[in-house]
Amino acid sequence: MRVIISIVLGLLFGTVLILSEAVYWQRIQEMFHFKSFHMYGLLFSAIATGVISIQLIKRFKIKSVNGNLIVIKPKKLNWKGNIIGGMFFGIGWSLAGACTAPLFITVGLNWQIGLIIFTGALLGVIIYGLLYKKLN
């Protein structure tokens, strides 16, 4: 059951990304060339929804479906990782025209291209793992 909930969440999230065309390479290029407001509108309204949800959950101490108090861990600040990793990710985001969710959606949409990006991403994570000690 718990697995099915996660799969359904992924299915819904993916469907919205496909219908809003955020999965396409051209949309990412339009965003970085400031040719269309669409992607910015998507990101800002998604974040606004997130900010409001988190404030409501905190203020009213809303519990999860399992009856536990929801604890939100802060994201750790790591200047080196955030800056260097962030720039690397940004370059990949633009070249592949996809971030992580669209990467997986592309595997379903167009398996040849999807598997190429996925293989690259997995290799990238493995390289990070191998260099982990030196980088941190």
Next chain:
Amino acid sequence: MEPKLAWYFAGPLLGLIIPLGLLLKEKQFGISSSLRVIGSFLLPTNEYFKYERSNDYWQVSFVIGLILAGLISTQFESLATSEYLEVYNTSNWYLFLIGGLFIGFGARYAGGCTAGHCIMGLSQLSLSSFVTTICFFIGGLIASYLLIPIFI
């Protein structure tokens, strides 16, 4: 060109993943850790991959849902205009492979991707995610203006 779903509908729907993840799964939204889980099966003795991976198993199920969304949408005609599909040609394989490499490496070094930092992290007003999101855009602008014109 207007997409099937305008941003003011799609954005809030995407943002709902944050309360849904917290309420249903008690999980903070993220996607790129799914790749760390896969890595931990391939390199089990590596220091980075030796971690409590079961906390991130749900992300693997989540990305299976994403792949299914892609598969299902191929059953419907004309979800995208042909101009959008042109670039998805295997002759551009190096663009996607190198892009993928940077995505995987960068996301794990930065401690998250657009999901974990831009959506979840910014929603919790985290400084780490502000810094990272700015760097995502710096990297993206460098690639769009300087690298892609060389590649294509």
